[in-house]
Amino acid sequence: MMDESLRNLLQKMPKAELHIHIEGSLEPELIFALAKRNGVALRYASVDELRRAYAFTDLQSFLDIYYAGASVLLHEQDFYDMTLAYLQRAHADNVRHAEIFFDPQTHTERGVAFSTVIDGIHRALDDAKRHWGMSGALIMCFLRHLPEEDALATLEQAIPHRAKFIGVGLDSSERGHPPEKFARVFARCKELGLHLVAHAGEEGPPDYIRSALDVLHVERIDHGVRCLEDAALTRRLAEQRVPLTVCPLSNIKLRVFDRLADHNLLKLLEAGLLVTVNSDDPAYFGGYVNDNFLRMFEALPLGREQARLLARNSFVASFLDEAAKRKLLEEVDACFA
Numbered sequence: 647m648m649d650e651s652l653r654n655l656l657q658k659m660p661k662a663e664l665h666i667h668i669e670g671s672l673e674p675e676l677i678f679a680l681a682k683r684n685g686v687a688l689r690y691a692s693v694d695e696l697r698r699a700y701a702f703t704d705l706q707s708f709l710d711i712y713y714a715g716a717s718v719l720l721h722e723q724d725f726y727d728m729t730l731a732y733l734q735r736a737h738a739d740n741v742r743h744a745e746i747f748f749d750p751q752t753h754t755e756r757g758v759a760f761s762t763v764i765d766g767i768h769r770a771l772d773d774a775k776r777h778w779g780m781s782g783a784l785i786m787c788f789l790r791h792l793p794e795e796d797a798l799a800t801l802e803q804a805i806p807h808r809a810k811f812i813g814v815g816l817d818s819s820e821r822g823h824p825p826e827k828f829a830r831v832f833a834r835c836k837e838l839g840l841h842l843v844a845h846a847g848e849e850g851p852p853d854y855i856r857s858a859l860d861v862l863h864v865e866r867i868d869h870g871v872r873c874l875e876d877a878a879l880t881r882r883l884a885e886q887r888v889p890l891t892v893c894p895l896s897n898i899k900l901r902v903f904d905r906l907a908d909h910n911l912l913k914l915l916e917a918g919l920l921v922t923v924n925s926d927d928p929a930y931f932g933g934y935v936n937d938n939f940l941r942m943f944e945a946l947p948l949g950r951e952q953a954r955l956l957a958r959n960s961f962v963a964s965f966l967d968e969a970a971k972r973k974l975l976e977e978v979d980a981c982f983a
Protein backbone atom coordinates (compact mmCIF):
# COMPACT_ATOMS: atom_id res chain seq x y z
CA MET A 647 0.00 0.00 0.00
CA MET A 648 1.09 3.50 -0.75
CA ASP A 649 2.20 5.85 1.97
CA GLU A 650 -0.70 8.15 2.90
CA SER A 651 1.38 11.32 2.63
CA LEU A 652 2.47 10.42 -0.93
CA ARG A 653 -1.14 9.73 -1.87
CA ASN A 654 -2.11 13.17 -0.52
CA LEU A 655 0.69 14.86 -2.40
CA LEU A 656 -0.27 13.25 -5.72
CA GLN A 657 -3.87 14.36 -5.25
CA LYS A 658 -3.12 17.86 -4.02
CA MET A 659 -0.14 18.87 -6.14
CA PRO A 660 -0.94 21.44 -8.83
CA LYS A 661 -0.74 19.86 -12.27
CA ALA A 662 -1.48 20.43 -15.94
CA GLU A 663 -3.21 17.91 -18.15
CA LEU A 664 -1.86 17.90 -21.72
CA HIS A 665 -3.35 14.77 -23.27
CA ILE A 666 -7.11 14.54 -22.92
CA HIS A 667 -9.55 13.98 -25.80
CA ILE A 668 -12.69 15.82 -24.79
CA GLU A 669 -14.88 13.26 -26.57
CA GLY A 670 -13.13 10.64 -24.41
CA SER A 671 -14.43 12.34 -21.26
CA LEU A 672 -18.03 11.57 -22.20
CA GLU A 673 -19.25 9.32 -19.39
CA PRO A 674 -21.86 6.61 -20.17
CA GLU A 675 -24.45 8.43 -18.01
CA LEU A 676 -24.03 11.61 -20.08
CA ILE A 677 -24.09 9.61 -23.34
CA PHE A 678 -27.50 8.24 -22.31
CA ALA A 679 -28.78 11.62 -21.10
CA LEU A 680 -27.78 13.30 -24.38
CA ALA A 681 -29.17 10.43 -26.47
CA LYS A 682 -32.51 10.95 -24.73
CA ARG A 683 -32.38 14.76 -25.00
CA ASN A 684 -31.54 14.56 -28.72
CA GLY A 685 -33.64 11.54 -29.70
CA VAL A 686 -30.57 9.59 -30.85
CA ALA A 687 -30.87 5.78 -30.85
CA LEU A 688 -28.04 3.85 -29.20
CA ARG A 689 -26.97 0.25 -29.83
CA TYR A 690 -26.89 -0.35 -26.07
CA ALA A 691 -29.95 -0.81 -23.86
CA SER A 692 -28.47 0.65 -20.67
CA VAL A 693 -25.53 2.46 -19.09
CA ASP A 694 -24.35 -0.89 -17.69
CA GLU A 695 -24.51 -2.59 -21.06
CA LEU A 696 -22.52 0.24 -22.63
CA ARG A 697 -19.93 0.08 -19.86
CA ARG A 698 -19.62 -3.68 -20.35
CA ALA A 699 -18.70 -3.03 -24.01
CA TYR A 700 -15.56 -1.17 -22.84
CA ALA A 701 -13.43 -4.32 -23.14
CA PHE A 702 -10.84 -3.28 -25.68
CA THR A 703 -8.21 -5.39 -27.40
CA ASP A 704 -6.32 -2.61 -29.19
CA LEU A 705 -6.62 1.02 -30.31
CA GLN A 706 -9.09 0.31 -33.14
CA SER A 707 -11.51 -1.64 -30.93
CA PHE A 708 -11.62 1.40 -28.63
CA LEU A 709 -12.00 3.92 -31.45
CA ASP A 710 -15.08 2.11 -32.83
CA ILE A 711 -16.91 2.58 -29.50
CA TYR A 712 -15.52 6.09 -28.93
CA TYR A 713 -16.92 7.33 -32.26
CA ALA A 714 -20.28 5.64 -31.51
CA GLY A 715 -20.42 7.44 -28.14
CA ALA A 716 -19.70 10.82 -29.76
CA SER A 717 -22.72 10.40 -32.06
CA VAL A 718 -25.04 11.79 -29.34
CA LEU A 719 -23.38 15.24 -29.58
CA LEU A 720 -25.47 17.49 -31.79
CA HIS A 721 -25.95 20.94 -30.27
CA GLU A 722 -23.67 23.63 -28.88
CA GLN A 723 -25.05 22.95 -25.39
CA ASP A 724 -24.07 19.25 -25.68
CA PHE A 725 -20.44 20.20 -26.34
CA TYR A 726 -20.59 22.69 -23.48
CA ASP A 727 -22.05 20.14 -21.02
CA MET A 728 -19.45 17.51 -21.93
CA THR A 729 -16.56 19.96 -21.57
CA LEU A 730 -17.75 21.53 -18.33
CA ALA A 731 -18.20 18.06 -16.79
CA TYR A 732 -14.58 17.25 -17.64
CA LEU A 733 -13.27 20.58 -16.33
CA GLN A 734 -15.17 20.20 -13.06
CA ARG A 735 -13.73 16.70 -12.60
CA ALA A 736 -10.24 17.92 -13.49
CA HIS A 737 -10.60 20.81 -11.03
CA ALA A 738 -11.27 18.23 -8.28
CA ASP A 739 -7.89 16.67 -9.20
CA ASN A 740 -6.24 20.09 -8.86
CA VAL A 741 -5.62 20.40 -12.59
CA ARG A 742 -4.73 24.07 -12.93
CA HIS A 743 -4.32 24.09 -16.69
CA ALA A 744 -5.68 21.75 -19.39
CA GLU A 745 -4.71 21.55 -23.07
CA ILE A 746 -7.63 19.71 -24.59
CA PHE A 747 -7.89 17.80 -27.86
CA PHE A 748 -11.05 17.86 -29.90
CA ASP A 749 -11.87 15.95 -33.10
CA PRO A 750 -13.98 18.23 -35.32
CA GLN A 751 -14.16 15.70 -38.17
CA THR A 752 -15.99 13.21 -35.93
CA HIS A 753 -18.80 15.75 -35.80
CA THR A 754 -18.66 17.61 -39.13
CA GLU A 755 -18.85 14.19 -40.90
CA ARG A 756 -22.26 13.76 -39.21
CA GLY A 757 -23.47 17.18 -40.36
CA VAL A 758 -22.72 19.13 -37.16
CA ALA A 759 -21.31 22.59 -37.93
CA PHE A 760 -17.69 23.30 -36.98
CA SER A 761 -18.81 26.41 -35.08
CA THR A 762 -21.29 24.37 -32.98
CA VAL A 763 -18.42 22.14 -31.82
CA ILE A 764 -15.80 24.75 -31.04
CA ASP A 765 -18.17 27.35 -29.59
CA GLY A 766 -19.67 24.89 -27.09
CA ILE A 767 -16.28 23.62 -25.96
CA HIS A 768 -14.77 27.09 -25.80
CA ARG A 769 -17.64 28.53 -23.74
CA ALA A 770 -17.01 25.87 -21.09
CA LEU A 771 -13.32 26.87 -20.96
CA ASP A 772 -14.35 30.47 -20.35
CA ASP A 773 -16.65 29.40 -17.51
CA ALA A 774 -13.97 27.20 -15.89
CA LYS A 775 -11.64 30.18 -15.88
CA ARG A 776 -14.31 32.31 -14.22
CA HIS A 777 -15.50 29.70 -11.69
CA TRP A 778 -12.24 28.04 -10.68
CA GLY A 779 -9.40 30.14 -12.10
CA MET A 780 -8.47 27.13 -14.19
CA SER A 781 -6.95 27.85 -17.60
CA GLY A 782 -7.70 25.84 -20.69
CA ALA A 783 -6.64 25.76 -24.32
CA LEU A 784 -7.77 23.77 -27.34
CA ILE A 785 -5.76 21.61 -29.73
CA MET A 786 -7.63 20.59 -32.87
CA CYS A 787 -6.82 17.03 -33.95
CA PHE A 788 -6.93 15.68 -37.49
CA LEU A 789 -8.17 12.09 -37.87
CA ARG A 790 -5.28 10.21 -39.43
CA HIS A 791 -7.43 7.41 -40.90
CA LEU A 792 -8.97 10.03 -43.24
CA PRO A 793 -7.17 11.59 -46.26
CA GLU A 794 -4.97 14.67 -45.89
CA GLU A 795 -7.40 16.56 -48.17
CA ASP A 796 -10.06 16.22 -45.44
CA ALA A 797 -7.63 17.61 -42.87
CA LEU A 798 -6.86 20.57 -45.17
CA ALA A 799 -10.60 21.23 -45.60
CA THR A 800 -11.07 21.06 -41.81
CA LEU A 801 -8.26 23.58 -41.35
CA GLU A 802 -10.04 25.95 -43.77
CA GLN A 803 -13.23 25.64 -41.69
CA ALA A 804 -11.21 26.38 -38.56
CA ILE A 805 -9.52 29.58 -39.79
CA PRO A 806 -12.40 31.92 -38.84
CA HIS A 807 -12.10 30.47 -35.30
CA ARG A 808 -8.30 30.85 -35.14
CA ALA A 809 -8.43 32.72 -31.80
CA LYS A 810 -10.19 29.81 -30.07
CA PHE A 811 -7.45 27.19 -30.44
CA ILE A 812 -3.71 27.18 -29.93
CA GLY A 813 -2.53 24.21 -31.92
CA VAL A 814 -3.17 21.08 -33.93
CA GLY A 815 -2.57 17.38 -33.32
CA LEU A 816 -2.96 14.03 -35.02
CA ASP A 817 -5.00 11.15 -33.58
CA SER A 818 -7.10 8.06 -34.41
CA SER A 819 -5.75 4.83 -35.99
CA GLU A 820 -1.96 5.02 -35.96
CA ARG A 821 -0.72 1.89 -37.76
CA GLY A 822 -0.63 2.37 -41.53
CA HIS A 823 -1.12 6.13 -41.20
CA PRO A 824 2.39 7.58 -40.72
CA PRO A 825 2.97 11.25 -39.94
CA GLU A 826 4.29 11.83 -43.49
CA LYS A 827 0.71 11.53 -44.75
CA PHE A 828 0.00 14.92 -43.12
CA ALA A 829 3.14 16.84 -44.12
CA ARG A 830 1.33 19.52 -46.16
CA VAL A 831 -1.38 20.32 -43.62
CA PHE A 832 1.13 20.55 -40.77
CA ALA A 833 3.35 22.85 -42.86
CA ARG A 834 0.34 25.11 -43.38
CA CYS A 835 -0.44 25.05 -39.62
CA LYS A 836 3.15 26.00 -38.84
CA GLU A 837 2.85 29.02 -41.15
CA LEU A 838 -0.27 30.00 -39.22
CA GLY A 839 1.77 30.05 -36.00
CA LEU A 840 -0.08 27.13 -34.44
CA HIS A 841 1.51 24.80 -31.92
CA LEU A 842 2.11 21.33 -33.35
CA VAL A 843 1.79 17.95 -31.60
CA ALA A 844 1.07 14.40 -32.81
CA HIS A 845 0.25 10.98 -31.42
CA ALA A 846 3.20 8.74 -32.27
CA GLY A 847 4.76 5.58 -30.88
CA GLU A 848 1.62 4.42 -29.04
CA GLU A 849 0.96 1.38 -31.25
CA GLY A 850 3.09 2.62 -34.13
CA PRO A 851 6.88 2.12 -34.42
CA PRO A 852 9.61 4.49 -33.19
CA ASP A 853 10.08 5.62 -36.82
CA TYR A 854 6.70 7.39 -36.56
CA ILE A 855 8.09 9.43 -33.65
CA ARG A 856 11.11 10.37 -35.75
CA SER A 857 8.98 11.44 -38.71
CA ALA A 858 6.61 13.39 -36.45
CA LEU A 859 9.69 15.41 -35.42
CA ASP A 860 11.46 15.63 -38.79
CA VAL A 861 8.54 15.87 -41.20
CA LEU A 862 5.76 17.46 -39.14
CA HIS A 863 8.06 19.48 -36.82
CA VAL A 864 5.96 18.76 -33.74
CA GLU A 865 6.87 20.24 -30.35
CA ARG A 866 5.51 17.35 -28.25
CA ILE A 867 4.89 13.65 -28.82
CA ASP A 868 1.61 12.22 -27.54
CA HIS A 869 2.27 8.80 -25.97
CA GLY A 870 5.71 8.07 -27.50
CA VAL A 871 6.24 5.14 -25.13
CA ARG A 872 7.71 2.94 -27.89
CA CYS A 873 10.70 5.33 -28.24
CA LEU A 874 12.69 3.09 -25.89
CA GLU A 875 12.98 0.50 -28.69
CA ASP A 876 15.37 2.93 -30.41
CA ALA A 877 18.34 4.11 -28.32
CA ALA A 878 19.41 6.91 -30.69
CA LEU A 879 15.89 8.29 -30.81
CA THR A 880 15.59 8.15 -27.01
CA ARG A 881 18.84 10.11 -26.64
CA ARG A 882 17.61 12.69 -29.12
CA LEU A 883 14.26 13.14 -27.32
CA ALA A 884 16.11 13.60 -24.03
CA GLU A 885 18.68 16.06 -25.43
CA GLN A 886 16.09 18.14 -27.25
CA ARG A 887 13.75 18.06 -24.22
CA VAL A 888 10.82 16.88 -26.36
CA PRO A 889 7.90 16.24 -23.99
CA LEU A 890 6.07 12.91 -24.04
CA THR A 891 2.45 12.99 -22.88
CA VAL A 892 2.14 9.50 -21.39
CA CYS A 893 -1.23 7.94 -20.48
CA PRO A 894 -0.71 4.87 -18.26
CA LEU A 895 -4.29 3.59 -17.85
CA SER A 896 -4.90 4.04 -21.58
CA ASN A 897 -1.81 1.95 -22.34
CA ILE A 898 -3.12 -0.89 -20.19
CA LYS A 899 -6.68 -0.80 -21.56
CA LEU A 900 -5.41 -0.75 -25.16
CA ARG A 901 -2.86 -3.50 -24.39
CA VAL A 902 0.28 -1.51 -25.13
CA PHE A 903 1.52 -3.05 -21.85
CA ASP A 904 -0.02 -6.06 -20.09
CA ARG A 905 -0.04 -4.67 -16.56
CA LEU A 906 0.80 -1.37 -14.88
CA ALA A 907 3.82 -3.08 -13.28
CA ASP A 908 5.13 -3.62 -16.84
CA HIS A 909 4.71 0.04 -17.84
CA ASN A 910 7.93 1.80 -18.90
CA LEU A 911 7.20 5.15 -17.18
CA LEU A 912 10.11 4.80 -14.75
CA LYS A 913 12.47 3.76 -17.56
CA LEU A 914 11.41 6.82 -19.56
CA LEU A 915 12.20 9.03 -16.56
CA GLU A 916 15.53 7.29 -16.02
CA ALA A 917 16.39 7.95 -19.69
CA GLY A 918 16.07 11.66 -18.88
CA LEU A 919 12.90 12.21 -20.90
CA LEU A 920 10.46 15.04 -20.21
CA VAL A 921 7.56 12.78 -19.26
CA THR A 922 4.07 13.89 -18.22
CA VAL A 923 1.14 11.81 -16.90
CA ASN A 924 -2.31 12.22 -18.44
CA SER A 925 -5.68 10.49 -18.77
CA ASP A 926 -6.23 10.33 -22.59
CA ASP A 927 -9.91 9.20 -22.58
CA PRO A 928 -10.83 9.06 -18.88
CA ALA A 929 -14.43 7.91 -19.32
CA TYR A 930 -13.25 4.86 -21.27
CA PHE A 931 -9.99 3.92 -19.58
CA GLY A 932 -11.01 3.80 -15.93
CA GLY A 933 -9.79 7.04 -14.47
CA TYR A 934 -9.00 10.75 -14.52
CA VAL A 935 -5.52 12.16 -14.13
CA ASN A 936 -5.14 11.54 -10.39
CA ASP A 937 -6.23 7.92 -10.87
CA ASN A 938 -3.43 7.63 -13.42
CA PHE A 939 -0.91 9.02 -10.92
CA LEU A 940 -2.14 6.90 -8.00
CA ARG A 941 -2.31 3.60 -9.90
CA MET A 942 1.11 4.19 -11.51
CA PHE A 943 2.73 5.07 -8.17
CA GLU A 944 1.19 1.96 -6.58
CA ALA A 945 2.51 -0.29 -9.35
CA LEU A 946 6.07 1.06 -9.76
CA PRO A 947 8.79 2.10 -7.30
CA LEU A 948 8.04 5.82 -7.65
CA GLY A 949 8.19 8.30 -4.77
CA ARG A 950 8.07 11.90 -3.73
CA GLU A 951 10.89 13.04 -6.03
CA GLN A 952 9.20 11.60 -9.11
CA ALA A 953 5.87 13.11 -8.05
CA ARG A 954 7.45 16.53 -7.89
CA LEU A 955 9.26 16.05 -11.20
CA LEU A 956 6.08 14.91 -12.97
CA ALA A 957 4.07 17.86 -11.60
CA ARG A 958 6.82 20.26 -12.71
CA ASN A 959 7.10 18.57 -16.12
CA SER A 960 3.38 19.05 -16.75
CA PHE A 961 3.83 22.82 -16.64
CA VAL A 962 7.25 22.88 -18.33
CA ALA A 963 5.81 20.86 -21.25
CA SER A 964 2.70 23.05 -21.53
CA PHE A 965 2.18 25.89 -23.99
CA LEU A 966 1.64 28.41 -21.17
CA ASP A 967 3.68 31.60 -21.35
CA GLU A 968 6.86 31.79 -19.28
CA ALA A 969 5.37 33.99 -16.55
CA ALA A 970 2.43 31.65 -16.00
CA LYS A 971 4.76 28.64 -15.97
CA ARG A 972 7.03 30.27 -13.38
CA LYS A 973 4.11 31.01 -11.07
CA LEU A 974 2.72 27.48 -11.28
CA LEU A 975 6.18 25.91 -10.81
CA GLU A 976 6.54 27.95 -7.63
CA GLU A 977 3.22 26.52 -6.45
CA VAL A 978 4.48 23.00 -7.12
CA ASP A 979 7.66 23.69 -5.16
CA ALA A 980 5.65 25.16 -2.27
CA CYS A 981 3.49 22.02 -2.20
CA PHE A 982 6.62 19.88 -1.79
CA ALA A 983 8.48 22.21 0.63
Ligand code: HPA
Binds near residue numbers: 670
Ligand atom coordinates in the same frame (compact mmCIF):
# COMPACT_ATOMS: atom_id res chain seq x y z
O1 HPA B 1 -5.36 7.13 -27.45
C1 HPA B 1 -5.72 7.53 -28.57
N1 HPA B 1 -4.95 7.28 -29.64
C2 HPA B 1 -5.31 7.68 -30.87
N2 HPA B 1 -6.43 8.33 -31.11
C3 HPA B 1 -7.25 8.61 -30.09
N3 HPA B 1 -8.41 9.27 -30.08
C4 HPA B 1 -8.82 9.30 -28.82
N4 HPA B 1 -7.95 8.65 -28.03
C5 HPA B 1 -6.93 8.22 -28.81
Ligand SMILES: [Zn+2]
Binds near residue numbers: 665926
Ligand atom coordinates in the same frame (compact mmCIF):
# COMPACT_ATOMS: atom_id res chain seq x y z
ZN1 LIG C 1 -4.71 10.28 -27.15
